[in-house]
Amino acid sequence: MKKAATIRDVAARAGVSVSVVSRVLNDTGPVAPAKRAQVLEAIEELGYRPKAAARQLSQERPDTIGLLLADLANPFFARLADRVVAEARSRELQVVLMTTQEDPHLEEQALRTLLDRSVGGVIGTPTGHNVEHWEKLAKLEMPVVFVDRAIEGLDQVDVVSIENVESAATATGHLLDRGHRRIGLVPGPLDTTTGIERVRGYERALAERGVARDDRLVRPVPFRGESGADVMAQMLALDEPPTAVVVANTAQVRVVLRMLAQGRVSIPDDLSLVVFDDNPWTDLIQPPLTAVRQPIDMLALHSVDLVHARMRQKLPPSPRRVRVAAEFLERSSTAEPRTG
């Protein structure tokens, strides 16, 4: 009951050669029905399972993808992982999971590991650093798909994300249409396309309505830490504080909410709020939050589709950019600004 059976054991048991066994296993050539039956039986009796490592060694690409996410404590990435795993399974792909914790150093470590070709492709949310390492991966002909965010200027990889510009414009426009003129924006860091594009959408909405942009109201903050609270406090302390804020950094939503609660800022009376990403609890709190919902299953579906296709070289080499629409959910955290 110690060492597992090998293909040779099966062959011996079934009275055939290893090639026959291999053929019934992979359906890769003709086998006499009778022998096939014997082989199948032997496999069953021995509880034989082909060893993944051996298969990889002789074959082409591993049937495994690397999933390099920022941080599973963020429900957005957690749900993304959940869907990626599900999509991968339906394609008989394994998923090895790694996290960067938004730390470039950890990301580098992970990328280095990925270089050992234990995976046939990678889906990741880059920190925005380590550009050379990502490039090296791509150069090695390792399929790479960025999901949710990308690195500006790194063009040889596929990207799957929501329509960030559109979504931010919609969110901002919603507030403008309700009469807000001073609108704060708290995006993620600008190392990453997500932050950049959401700022762009915000600016577009302002421009379309002829509202001037005030630099003090656009405050990018890192994903990690609590600085979302600080910048909120700073904005609210301005001579002319914003009457509405778009929190376009999913990792900072909780921090911001907590700060507002502590500061006894009433929503939407004192401040209207739109947040990016619709968490499972977004409708449990008071008031339920107006949110941009990212279609996580679509993001997962396209990401896995892309790596999978590339792993089987089913795609022309030119990089793909898939953008899916996000949904704007109006709930109760936005209202007209208080007059006076």
Add this chain to the structure above:
Amino acid sequence: MKKAATIRDVAARAGVSVSVVSRVLNDTGPVAPAKRAQVLEAIEELGYRPKAAARQLSQERPDTIGLLLADLANPFFARLADRVVAEARSRELQVVLMTTQEDPHLEEQALRTLLDRSVGGVIGTPTGHNVEHWEKLAKLEMPVVFVDRAIEGLDQVDVVSIENVESAATATGHLLDRGHRRIGLVPGPLDTTTGIERVRGYERALAERGVARDDRLVRPVPFRGESGADVMAQMLALDEPPTAVVVANTAQVRVVLRMLAQGRVSIPDDLSLVVFDDNPWTDLIQPPLTAVRQPIDMLALHSVDLVHARMRQKLPPSPRRVRVAAEFLERSSTAEPRTG
């Protein structure tokens, strides 16, 4: 720029034999300082990375663990995954992630895959079914660690969990001490030790205070679906409805809250509430919830420690049961029962 360098390329480049390269790589034998330097240089220049599959094939155990969780959409498991990945990295272990979605069939599929020995050990939250498959894994000498929950009667595997009996007793006792006498309990399914033990703790607390148990107030529900809402409704519709409820099924907390909100049940005025697991949003809602906080990092730490030690056969064969204490957090969802 196509095919990656092999150990032989490095050897050639450095003017040494493969064994020397292997030795500097794994620090498994003596190497002349001069040659070592040449090898290192060659590795650098060629961007050489040993291929994981080949290494596994010749060596014994893969440096990879399987993590088979219920469902990453549940923040508890998501955070658990996050910590497991972190602990694994610090031990240079890879993590392949799979989910059961609480579906025995998916679990079986995953277990079957695990049988291909692509992993050296498994950490999992079993659905409660597929006992034979889990046993088969263990028989194959694959280290298996159940985390959070276990299967009663399956004794050859390690288990890491919180003190479920204690925690449930504390939660129930807290309510009893505040004067509640009719206390509802909504545990998970009884296929799993988590459900069983929490019921036991609940009963113990009642017994200690000489309060009779009412079967109608103990309503196990599956992790999936929305039945938590139904049983809540049923309990509240009793002639003598409970004045307090312990939701000991992390997956049903949200469902229950939503139902109570819709039913305009005021907490804690109409009903006191204690929930299992302290989610990141537990203190954002109104009122902040009294909760049993599971020390997720400890669960992760011990789980990874155990598989890792077993993979290196550092442990006597007898199964380990690690239980860590959970923390009871009193917040504002519990009060004395309304008199009259």
Add this chain to the structure above:
DNA sequence: TTGTAGGCGTTATCAC
């Protein structure tokens, strides 16, 4: 201290 050679478990290529 170093190099040679055999083995790990599959798949794939060919003769038969």
Add this chain to the structure above:
DNA sequence: GTGATAACGCCTACAA
């Protein structure tokens, strides 16, 4: 249809 046999890339006796 079938069965040897050579890869695949690395590790590790064992010999030098």
